[in-house]
Amino acid sequence: MTDPGSDHTDVTDELARELDRAHVFHSWSAQAQTSSLVIASGRGCRVWDHAGVEYLDFSSQLVNVNIGHQHPAVVSAIREQAELLTTVAPATVNLARGEAAKRIVARAPEGFRRVFFTNGGADANENAIRLARLTTGRDKILSTYRSYHGNTGAAIVSTGDWRRVPNEFARGHVHFFGPYLYRSEFWARSQEEECERALQHLRRVIESEGPQTIAAVLLETVPGTAGVLVPPPGYLAGVRELCDRHGILLILDEVMAGFGRTGRWFAFDGYEVRPDLITFAKGVNSGYVPAGGVIIDEPIAAGF
Ligand SMILES: Cc1ncc(COP(=O)(O)O)c(C=O)c1O
Numbered sequence: 001m002t003d004p005g006s007d008h009t010d011v012t013d014e015l016a017r018e019l020d021r022a023h024v025f026h027s028w029s030a031q032a033q034t035s036s037l038v039i040a041s042g043r044g045c046r047v048w049d050h051a052g053v054e055y056l057d058f059s060s061q062l063v064n065v066n067i068g069h070q071h072p073a074v075v076s077a078i079r080e081q082a083e084l085l086t087t088v089a090p091a092t093v094n095l096a097r098g099e100a101a102k103r104i105v106a107r108a109p110e111g112f113r114r115v116f117f118t119n120g121g122a123d124a125n126e127n128a129i130r131l132a133r134l135t136t137g138r139d140k141i142l143s144t145y146r147s148y149h150g151n152t153g154a155a156i157v158s159t160g161d162w163r164r165v166p167n168e169f170a171r172g173h174v175h176f177f178g179p180y181l182y183r184s185e186f187w188a189r190s191q192e193e194e195c196e197r198a199l200q201h202l203r204r205v206i207e208s209e210g211p212q213t214i215a216a217v218l219l220e221t222v223p224g225t226a227g228v229l230v231p232p233p234g235y236l237a238g239v240r241e242l243c244d245r246h247g248i249l250l251i252l253d254e255v256m257a258g259f260g261r262t263g264r265w266f267a268f269d270g271y272e273v274r275p276d277l278i279t280f281a282k283g284v285n286s287g288y289v290p291a292g293g294v295i296i297d298e299p300i301a302a303g304f
Contacts, residue, residue, distance in 0.1 A: 003048035004041050004070070013038040013050045027151065028163060042069030063224060064282035066260050074288050104284070105295060107265040109274050114301045117293045121255035121281035122150020124292040125218065128277045129154045132216035132249045135300050139171075140209060142202075142248075143218040144178035146226035149253055158218050161226060176205045178219070180229050191232040199238040211246035216277075221267035224256035236273035249276040249300070255292065259283030276300060 016038045026034045038049040045068050047057050060066065067074070081096060088094045101115040116131075118124045129141055143149065145160035156163065157170040177185040179198035186197035206214060217239060223229040243250045252275035257267035261283055264270055268278075277300065281292030 003052045011050050044068040063256050064287040066283035067286045108295045111298050112295050114296045115293045119290040120292045122152040122155040124279035124294050125149045125155040128251045128279050128294045136215045138215040140214045142174050145175050148225035179235050195232040195235045214248045216249040216251050218251040220253045222257040236271045240273045251277040253279050255281045
């Protein structure tokens with residue numbers, strides 16, 4: 001395969017680096033130590049720099065280019081829509097948005113009929129949290145320490161990893177340990193033990209926080225940034241049961257794991273669990289344009 005950008009020979013990697021160093025502020029980085037890898041063009045699973053050096057994109061950028069770079073069908077759909085209309089106000093009606101929502105809910109479990117569209121994953125979680133709080137009239141959101149949910153107000157505080165700590169300005173968030181046998185917090189020796197003890201731990205956290213104060217449990221179906229931590233059989237069903245017992249909503253963050261990443265439309269399709277709210281972004285359009293959203297179960301949507 002040849003580099004589709006190879007006719008742009010007047011541009012160099014060094015110019016790209018110079019402009020980047022001078023004017024671009026990168027997320028989650030000591031600015032003097034950001035990557036110097038230049039990506040100028042892409043096709044499928046390959047990307048090229050300006051000198052034509054080819055790389056295999058094993059990480060699909062930030063685990064989002066699920067269908068590969070520059071898929072012609074998506075590129076041409078973007079071009080067609082851009083020529084027709086590039087923006088609408090939220091309160092207006094638009095056929096393309098309706099079509100997109102219809103196709104997305106067709107992949108969700110029975111009963112999910114509506115999508116609230118956002119610009120990406122963080123604001124999808126932000127809005128799922130607001131929907132859960134408004135629906136339950138409760139405040140607290142429970143999420144795991146080994147998680148990443150985005151870089152905005154409530155999403156970064158829901159995040160468990162250390163990027164949360166200097167950004168902890170939103171209230172009403174409590175963290176707990178999810179199952180991860182390899183570094184078990186529960187001294188477990190098998191997946192069964194890990195599952196049982198992680199559920200017991202969550203049950204105790206819920207009881208200790210006061211179940212009537214908890215709006216939702218927010219989980220990545222398969223935690224991604226924390227290390228691709230596949231939940232043991234029975235864990236997600238157990239969390240669902242605990243939520244149901246206490247009138248707590250279950251938000252599954254499918255931003256990284258959804259839209260085919262685990263081989264199914266949604267990662268939770270591989271488990272016996274039905275969430276109340278599903279957040280998505282990344283793979284929904286492989287990140288070609290900013291897009292994410294919340295898929296809302298009908299009883300929650302009906303409250304609005
Ligand atoms: C599970 C998960 N949730 C949320 C996000 C945030 O998504 P975005 O970067 O589109 O805001 C990410 C991003 O990596 C993610 O992996």
